[in-house]
Amino acid sequence: MAATLHDVSKLAGVSIKTVSNVINDYPYIRESTRAKVLAAIAELGYTPNLSARNLRIGRSNVISLVIPELRNAYFAELADSVMRAASGRGYAVLIEQFGNTREEELAVVRKARGQMVDGILYSVLTLGEDDRELLNEVKMPTVLLGERIFDGPKDHVTMQNVEGARAATEALLRDGRRRIVALGAHPGEVIGSAGLRLTGYREALDAAGLPLDDELVIPVDTWHRADGARAMRAFLDQDVPFDGVVAFNDTLAFGALRVLQEAGRRVPEDVALIGFDDIDETRYSMPTLSTIDPGRDEIARRAVDLLLRRIEEGADTVQPVEVAVPFRLIERESTGGPPDAATGRSLPLEPAVTH
Amino acid sequence: MAATLHDVSKLAGVSIKTVSNVINDYPYIRESTRAKVLAAIAELGYTPNLSARNLRIGRSNVISLVIPELRNAYFAELADSVMRAASGRGYAVLIEQFGNTREEELAVVRKARGQMVDGILYSVLTLGEDDRELLNEVKMPTVLLGERIFDGPKDHVTMQNVEGARAATEALLRDGRRRIVALGAHPGEVIGSAGLRLTGYREALDAAGLPLDDELVIPVDTWHRADGARAMRAFLDQDVPFDGVVAFNDTLAFGALRVLQEAGRRVPEDVALIGFDDIDETRYSMPTLSTIDPGRDEIARRAVDLLLRRIEEGADTVQPVEVAVPFRLIERESTGGPPDAATGRSLPLEPAVTH
DNA sequence: GTGAAAGCGCTAACAC
DNA sequence: GTGTTAGCGCTTTCAC
Numbered sequence: 001m002a003a004t005l006h007d008v009s010k011l012a013g014v015s016i017k018t019v020s021n022v023i024n025d026y027p028y029i030r031e032s033t034r035a036k037v038l039a040a041i042a043e044l045g046y047t048p049n050l051s052a053r054n055l056r057i058g059r060s061n062v063i064s065l066v067i068p069e070l071r072n073a074y075f076a077e078l079a080d081s082v083m084r085a086a087s088g089r090g091y092a093v094l095i096e097q098f099g100n101t102r103e104e105e106l107a108v109v110r111k112a113r114g115q116m117v118d119g120i121l122y123s124v125l126t127l128g129e130d131d132r133e134l135l136n137e138v139k140m141p142t143v144l145l146g147e148r149i150f151d152g153p154k155d156h157v158t159m160q161n162v163e164g165a166r167a168a169t170e171a172l173l174r175d176g177r178r179r180i181v182a183l184g185a186h187p188g189e190v191i192g193s194a195g196l197r198l199t200g201y202r203e204a205l206d207a208a209g210l211p212l213d214d215e216l217v218i219p220v221d222t223w224h225r226a227d228g229a230r231a232m233r234a235f236l237d238q239d240v241p242f243d244g245v246v247a248f249n250d251t252l253a254f255g256a257l258r259v260l261q262e263a264g265r266r267v268p269e270d271v272a273l274i275g276f277d278d279i280d281e282t283r284y285s286m287p288t289l290s291t292i293d294p295g296r297d298e299i300a301r302r303a304v305d306l307l308l309r310r311i312e313e314g315a316d317t318v319q320p321v322e323v324a325v326p327f328r329l330i331e332r333e334s335t336g337g338p339p340d341a342a343t344g345r346s347l348p349l350e351p352a353v354t355h
Numbered sequence: 356m357a358a359t360l361h362d363v364s365k366l367a368g369v370s371i372k373t374v375s376n377v378i379n380d381y382p383y384i385r386e387s388t389r390a391k392v393l394a395a396i397a398e399l400g401y402t403p404n405l406s407a408r409n410l411r412i413g414r415s416n417v418i419s420l421v422i423p424e425l426r427n428a429y430f431a432e433l434a435d436s437v438m439r440a441a442s443g444r445g446y447a448v449l450i451e452q453f454g455n456t457r458e459e460e461l462a463v464v465r466k467a468r469g470q471m472v473d474g475i476l477y478s479v480l481t482l483g484e485d486d487r488e489l490l491n492e493v494k495m496p497t498v499l500l501g502e503r504i505f506d507g508p509k510d511h512v513t514m515q516n517v518e519g520a521r522a523a524t525e526a527l528l529r530d531g532r533r534r535i536v537a538l539g540a541h542p543g544e545v546i547g548s549a550g551l552r553l554t555g556y557r558e559a560l561d562a563a564g565l566p567l568d569d570e571l572v573i574p575v576d577t578w579h580r581a582d583g584a585r586a587m588r589a590f591l592d593q594d595v596p597f598d599g600v601v602a603f604n605d606t607l608a609f610g611a612l613r614v615l616q617e618a619g620r621r622v623p624e625d626v627a628l629i630g631f632d633d634i635d636e637t638r639y640s641m642p643t644l645s646t647i648d649p650g651r652d653e654i655a656r657r658a659v660d661l662l663l664r665r666i667e668e669g670a671d672t673v674q675p676v677e678v679a680v681p682f683r684l685i686e687r688e689s690t691g692g693p694p695d696a697a698t699g700r701s702l703p704l705e706p707a708v709t710h
Numbered sequence: 711g712t713g714a715a716a717g718c719g720c721t722a723a724c725a726c
Numbered sequence: 727g728t729g730t731t732a733g734c735g736c737t738t739t740c741a742c
Contacts, residue, residue, distance in 0.1 A: 002494065004719055015729045020721065028727060045494060050471035051409040052719035055734050060406065060471070062449065069435060071635070076431035080424060083452055094417065094449045097438055116405035116415070139357065139400060225639045258639045262694075280426070281636065284580045284613045339617075359735055370713045375737065383711055407735035410718050 003044035012040035023048060059118050063307060064094040066108055066122040072223070073251060073279040074296070075123070078145075081300035082121060089308055091118075100222050102126040109134060119307045121145060128191050141310035143303045147192055155310065157303040157323045159294035161193055164327040165200025168246050168274045168292050171335055173208050177244035177272050180205075183231060183256055184248030185219045197248045197276065215240050223248065228255025236263055243271060250275035250282055250291055257285070257334070273334040283340050287333030295325035358399035367395035378403060414473050418662060419449040421463055421477040427578070428606060428634040429651070430478070433500075436655035437476060444663055446473075455577045457481040464489060474662045476500060483546050496665035498658045502547055510665065512658040512678045514649035516548055519682040520555025523601050523629045523647050526690055528563050532599035532627050535560075538586060538611055539603030540574045552603045552631065570595050578603065583610025591618055598626060605630035605637055605646055612640070612689070628689040638695050642688030650680035 009016040014033060021029055022037040040046075054060040065082050067075045083093045094117060098104040105126055119141035127134070135142070136153050144156045172180050182201045186194035198217070205212055218235055220227040228247060236259065245260075247253035253275035257267060265271050267287055275282065278293035302323050310318075331337030364371040369388060376384055377392040395401075409415040420437050422430045438448045449472055453459040460481055474496035482489070490497070491508050499511045527535050537556045541549035553572070560567055573590055575582040583602060591614065600615075602608035608630035612622060620626050622642055630637065633648035657678050665673075686692030 005721095006719080016720090017722085017730080018728060021728085024721085026727095030727065033727080045492065049410070049719050051406050051415065052734090053721075054406040054471070055404070055410050055718090055736085056720045056722085058734075062471070070425070070431050070438070071435045073428065073431070076425050076428070079450075080426045080452065083425070083450065092449055092451065094447055095434075095438065096447065097435070116409070116417070137400060139402075225635060229639060254636070255639055258641050258643075261641045280580060281609070284584060284610055286613050286616045286641065288613075360737095361735080371736090372714080372738085373712060376712085379737085381711095385711065388711080404735050407718090408737075410720085410734090411736045411738085413718075 002049070003046040004049070005046075007044055008037065008040045008046050011044060012036045054116075059311070060116055061090055062092045062094055062117045063119045063121060063304075063311075064096055064117040066096045066098065066120060068100055068105075068123065068125050069097045070095065073281065074249065074277045077279060078123070078296055078300060081297045082304060085301045085304040089304070091304075091308070098125070100125070106131075106134070109138065118311045119143070121303055121307060126192065141307055143307045143310070145299065145303055147196065153320060155303075155306045155321045155323075157299050157306065157325065159299060160324055160327045161196035162200040162203065164276060164292040164294060164329075165197035165246065165248070166204045167200075167327070167329045168276065168290075169201045169204035170207075171274060171290065171329055171331060172244040172246065172272050173204060173210075175244075175268075175272055175336060178210065179213075179242040180216065180244035180246060181235070181242050182217045182246050182248070183220070183228065184223055184252045185217050187219050194248055201246055216242060220252065223252050225251050225255035228252035229259050230255075232256035232259040236260075245271060245273045247273065247275045250277040250279045250289060253289055253291075253334075254281065254285065257289070267334050268336045272336065278328075278330060282330075282332065285334075288339050290332045290335040290337060291330050293328040293330055295327055298325045357404070358401040359404070360401075362399055363392065363395045363401050366399060367391045409471075414666070415471055416445055417447045417449055417472045418474045418476060418659075418666075419451055419472040421451045421453065421475060423455055423460075423478065423480050424452045425450065428636065429604065429632045432634060433478070433651055433655060436652045437659060440656045440659040444659070446659075446663070453480070455480070461486075461489070464493065473666045474498070476658055476662055479547075481547065496662055498662045498665070500654060500658055502551060508675060510658075510661045510676045510678075512654050512661065512680065514654060515679055515682045516551035517555040517558065519631060519647040519649060519684075520552035520601065520603070521559045522555075522682070522684045523631065523645075524556045524559035525562075526629060526645065526684055526686060527599040527601065527627050528559060528565075530599075530623075530627055530691060533565065534568075534597040535571065535599040535601060536590070536597050537572045537601050537603070538575070538583065539578055539607045540572050542574050549603055556601055571597060575607065578607050580606050580610035583607035584614050585610075587611035587614040591615075600626060600628045602628065602630045605632045605634045605644060608644055608646075608689075609636065609640065612644070622689050623691045627691065633683075633685060637685075637687065640689075643694050645687045645690040645692060646685050648683040648685055650682055653680045 005016050005019050009019045014037060018033060019037050022034050063086060065079060070076050070079060079095060086093050096108055098108040121143050123145040124147055132152050142154045144154050147158060169180060182198060184194060185198050189195040202212055218231050220231045245256060247256060253273055257273060260267055260271055267273050275289050275291040278291045282289035282291050306321060332340055360371050360374050364374045369392060373388060374392050377389050418441060420434055425431050425434060434450060441448050451463055453463040476498050478500040479502055487507050497509045499509050502513060524535060537553055539549060540553050544550035557567055573586050575586045600611060602611060608628055612628060615622055615626055622628050630644050630646040633646045637644035637646050661676060687695055
């Protein structure tokens, strides 16, 4: 059995309170006492029981991050950013993935790890307006990441899906592309990432006076590499002419890129390609991938800030906040740009990590 | 303030024990009582305070996973696998990253999140034999992942670094390559991944009767894409002839691939390239990347099994176990193989996820 | 089947 | 500066 405060206090010949004081850096302790206590702690290999401490003080200094799946590079990089932001402020992060189904997502939100965490960062995937009730029931401090689908009861940090997708599409239009594929649609969806990005795509076409051609909107189930590859292969089989692709995330774009290259289409000469997310891989692919940087790092930082404010100030009084983080269009080789417009170098020598 | 068992029991008009019984699915409760309690729970929005429960029962059903960084696809995929294995058994996972420095690694191991987790899965990066003492001091159930560097006090699940790297090198030798670069060495290291993989490379050369040419061993700081690119560019500048590259992980390989292609070297015609890790990207790159599948998924499963056994059986009696998970050589286009030998298809349509 | 009460290890009033 | 003690919310004997 692990040593307790009590054991330490006995060994050191002081009271339990004194030991607690030493551990919690209470200032006014005689040096000799402190030394005795420290020695006893070392001898017993004592570590405080955090469950007990958490119970007592009512907090755990752990937040949870609820995401679809870590396997997806965007979420892995997001998780990394969140963890850095959180650990800088003394919080650990417990990650829960729910995969890509609505049922699992609902299940995770419903249980939401009880009180063992102080707050939740929740990256919404499929929930929509109809689920607002459910979110109301989550009493714990919660910050929503992802879509701006709730005018709702929670703080919300979002990327600019519509604007980003529009900028991506416009970049291709500017380059003279006229038959631009939208890769990654979720038919019928309006409010999720896929719906919003499709809206941005549509807006860009509208503004350019181009009609929306349904043949050019390619639906997929999920946003994995395999989906991008499969969908692009099926699309090529249909022999529909096209000269550009706006993929709704980078992973889809890479799946499609492989199939395009296999089929002998040159990127960007025959087909200009742009993704969304700015994952690390985009800077080193052949060609490097143009993309929308959604501001992942800032999203993480802002979200953690908001969440900790709710936690630490118990700020239930404050109105829910909505933050839309700015995006950046990054033009690289896949749309005829330089290898990496972000660094302006032939090929970036440092990973684009900014913390 | 959140509702407690007490509040629920008052509202339901039963004792605290009865409520507890309902929550914990204790069998013999009158249906009418159960219904009353459930109604009260719903009305109050009660959720059990896990800190209190954990304190009482002495466990949290949380394990921590200590890794260098999530940003690295190998670890993201490993974390994903670990989380699936753990959640199947009712455990959540708290991830701690320590980056790529020895100091941070030591710091994380030293604190090891106190008793708030029931056990630790620790992916060793730089610690070596000299740090055995430190690990001895970690009282909590711990399973080591990664290198087989301790004959030591902890269970250990490892990939076959030497054998895998040897198989990778032999694949190139079999293909007639004679000037094979080893990309990713850590000079002076014997016992970490880099050291072991270099040993495998050397063994393969030895067995083929080829001398080791120091010029062909390329050191890097870390194993990111940027390092692979930077190192390969510097190497090309030296004009040392070569016809194959064994990269010590896939990410390095992709960084190098980009630079090779930029320089007009054809892969695999001019240079055969093989990586290590079998991350998802390897199946969709152009060319698809040959690699060593280290058995990530099985590593995760075995490690979780071992850890939970230690936790649940309190099995300090059992001798520490060492498990070496089998690897697979996967030959794809970058060494002149088919697009994806794993599926045998032109391009895999499903992600290679097996759970 | 249900209730009363002890106690998990800690923090923080409060006394001295 | 240090000791005493109550109690955080839960589980779990042990009565009844």
